[in-house]
Amino acid sequence: MKFTKTGARSSNYATKVNLLVEALPWIKHTTGKTVLIKYGGSAMENPELMAQVMTDIVLLKIIGMKPIIVHGGGKDISAAFEKSGMPVEFKDGLRVTPDDAMELVRMVLVGSVNRRLVDAINVHGHLAVGVSGGDGCTIRATQLDPELGRVGEVTSIDPTYLEHLINDDYIPIVASVAAGDDGKPFNINADIAAGHLAAALHAHKIIFLSDVDGLYKDFSDKDTLISSLTSEEARELVESGTLSSGMIPKIEACLAALDAGIPAAHIINGTMPHALLLELLTDHGVGTMMKPSTPDETYQAQPLDALASRLDANVNVELG
Numbered sequence: 130m131k132f133t134k135t136g137a138r139s140s141n142y143a144t145k146v147n148l149l150v151e152a153l154p155w156i157k158h159t160t161g162k163t164v165l166i167k168y169g170g171s172a173m174e175n176p177e178l179m180a181q182v183m184t185d186i187v188l189l190k191i192i193g194m195k196p197i198i199v200h201g202g203g204k205d206i207s208a209a210f211e212k213s214g215m216p217v218e219f220k221d222g223l224r225v226t227p228d229d230a231m232e233l234v235r236m237v238l239v240g241s242v243n244r245r246l247v248d249a250i251n252v253h254g255h256l257a258v259g260v261s262g263g264d265g266c267t268i269r270a271t272q273l274d275p276e277l278g279r280v281g282e283v284t285s286i287d288p289t290y291l292e293h294l295i296n297d298d299y300i301p302i303v304a305s306v307a308a309g310d311d312g313k314p315f316n317i318n319a320d321i322a323a324g325h326l327a328a329a330l331h332a333h334k335i336i337f338l339s340d341v342d343g344l345y346k347d348f349s350d351k352d353t354l355i356s357s358l359t360s361e362e363a364r365e366l367v368e369s370g371t372l373s374s375g376m377i378p379k380i381e382a383c384l385a386a387l388d389a390g391i392p393a394a395h396i397i398n399g400t401m402p403h404a405l406l407l408e409l410l411t412d413h414g415v416g417t418m419m420k421p422s423t424p425d426e427t428y429q430a431q432p433l434d435a436l437a438s439r440l441d442a443n444v445n446v447e448l449g
Contacts, residue, residue, distance in 0.1 A: 151410075151411060151412060152410040152411065155409060155410045155411070156192050156193070156410060159189075159193070159194050159333060159334075159409060160192065160193030160194065161193055161194075161195070162194060162195065162332075162333035162334075162431070163194075163195045163196075163197065163295065163330055163331070163332040163333055163431050164189065164194050164195065164196050164197070164332060164333055164334050164335075164336065164409075165196075165197045165198075165199065165323060165326060165327040165330065165332045165334070165335045165336070166186065166196055166197065166198050166199070166335075166336045166338065166405070167198075167199045167200070167319060167320060167323035167335070167336070167337045167338065167379075167382070168182065168198050168199070168200045168246070168338050168399065169200055169201050169202075169203070169319055169338065169339075169399075170338070170339055170340040170399060170400075171340045171399070171400050172338050172340070172399025172400050173200065173202075173242070173246075173399075174204060175400075178399075178400060179245070179246070179249055180249050180252075181402065181403070182338065182399060182405065183246065183249035183250045183252075184253065185403055185405045185406050186198065186250065186300065186405065187250060187253045187254075187256060187300075188406065189405070189406075189409070190256060190300055195295050195431075196300055197291065197295070197300065197301050197302075197303065197326070197330065197332075198246065198300065198301070198302045198303065199303045199305060199319055199322055199323040199326060200238075200242060200243070200246060200302065200303070200304060200305065200319060201238070201242075201305050201318070201319030201320075202237055202238050202241070202242035202304075203224070205237050205238075205241060205242055206224065206233075206234055206237050206238070209233055209236075209237050210230065210233070213233060215227075215230055215233070220274075220276060220277055222375065222377070222378065223273070223277055223280050223318060224277075224280065224316065225276070225277055225278055225280070226277065226278040226279040226280050226316045227278045227279070228278060228279055230278070230279070231278070231279040231313070231314055231315075231316065234279075234306070234316050235261070235306050235314055238261070238304040238305065238306055239259070239261045239304045239306060242304065243259040243260075243261075243302055243304045244259060246259070246302050247259040247302055250300060250302070256299060256300050257299065257300045257301075257302050258294050258299045258300070258301055258302065259302045259304070260290070260291070260294075260301055260302065260303055260304070261303070261304045261306045261314075262303055262304065262305060262306050262307045262308070262317060262322060263306050263307055263308040263314050264290060265287065265289065265290030265291075266287055266308045267286065267287055267288065267289075267290050267291060267303070267308075267326075268283060268285075268286060268306075268307040268308065268317060268322060268325070268326070269283070269284050269285045269286075269287070269307060269308050269309075269310060270282055270283050270284055270307035270308070270309055270310070270315040270317060271284050271309070271310045271311075271315075272309075272311075272315070279309075279313070279314070279315050279316055280315065280316050280317075280318075281307045281309065281315025281316065281317050283307065283317065283321065283322065283325050284310060286325050286326060286328075286329035287329075288326070288329040288330050291303070291326070291330065292330070292431075295330075295431075303322070303326065305317045305318065305319035305322045307322070318378055320337065320378040320379050320381075320382040321378060321381070321382050321385075323335060323337070323382055324381070324382030324383065324384075324385040324386045325382075325385065327386045327389075327391055328385060328386050328388075328389030328390070328391060330431065331390070331391075331431050332386070332391055332431075333391075333392060333393075334391065334392065334393050334394070334395060334409075335382070335383065335386045335391055335393075335394045335395070336394075336395040336396075336397065336405065336408070336409075337379050337382070337383070337394075337395065337396045337397070338397060338398075338399030338404070338405070339379065339396055339397065339398060339399060340398065340399070340400060341376075341396075341398055342354055342397075342398045342401075342415070342416060343355060343356070343396050343397060343398070343415075343416040343417030344358070344363075344366070344372075344376065344380070344396055344417040344419075346366065346371070347371060348371075348372075348373055348376075354417070355417050356414070356417060356418070357417065357418045357419070357420070358417070358418075358419055358420075359419070359420060359421070359422040360383075360384055360387045360388070360419060360420070360421050360422050361422040362422075363380055363383065363384060363419055364384065366380070367380055367381070379396055382394075383396070383419050384419075387419065387420070387421045388421075390421075392420065392421075393418055393419065393420050394418070394419045394420075395408055395414075395416055395417065395418050395419070396416050396417045396419075397414075397415055397416030397417075398415070398416065401415060404416070
């Protein structure tokens with residue numbers, strides 16, 4: 130026989146219930162909608178943290194969202210280069226990828242990093258499918274700069290393959306490798322790939338799991354963390370030259386997605402426990418949210434199923 134302490138029952142249980150009640154309208158707001166998550170940085174390097182993030186994504190799937198993960202693997206690639214005796218070089222923040230190194234890049238991204246993420250999700254069930262951006266010619270690219278080698282610039286997106294996976298109730302995990310217009314693969318900046326894919330999939334949100342708490346007006350001053358801003362304000366920050374070089378691709382990817390009609394883009398700290406859930410399912414959030422300066426009234430998101438459509442009918446009233 131086991132007895133429950135009265136204090137624990139009245140305080141802990143009430144707190145848990147209040148959290149569920151707070152989350153309900155946000156769950157209704159996102160149920161049945163596509164959410165693209167760009168995953169990288171320190172959040173991907175710590176195995177325990179990675180397992181936690183993948184568990185949170187499974188929870189989002191269970192409550193009705195349609196998550197897609199896009200990833201890079203910068204540190205893994207650098208380690209593989211060093212082990213193979215290849216120089217690790219960057220130009221304007223992009224990795225120099227000689228022709229003879231591209232197969233190594235693809236092996237790391239598709240055969241190693243992607244596999245780890247798939248395994249971390251499939252611990253919870255047969256939910257994830259690992260793909261390359263080159264599969265089904267989902268992402269096509271051409272050479273960005275001869276000095277960068279096999280680094281590609283996105284030329285087109287065909288979301289058909291991913292849409293089939295989503296409709297079959299899988300979580301696609303996409304490695305940032307593209308099919309080249311010349312028949313050979315290209316290494317693609319994962320932030321930029323995520324922005325293009327979110328736009329092509331008519332996602333409800335794009336979320337960047339980063340190593341910082343969000344976007345700072347002045348990174349040296351931690352009191353300047355921006356909780357929300359418009360796309361016009363974000364462009365002004367980029368043009369001001371005050372942003373760190375690593376943040377610029379994320380901002381440009383956010384802007385590309387917003388320009389294509391995506392309703393919101395988020396930058397959050399993926400090393401914070403359960404940051405994804407806190408940002409999506411609580412009233413205050415934990416990172417930076419960016420919205421279009423002028424919302425696209427003609428934007429058509431992916432169609433919702435019957436339950437999601439009924440929930441969506443009154444959600445805007447509840448959220449205010």
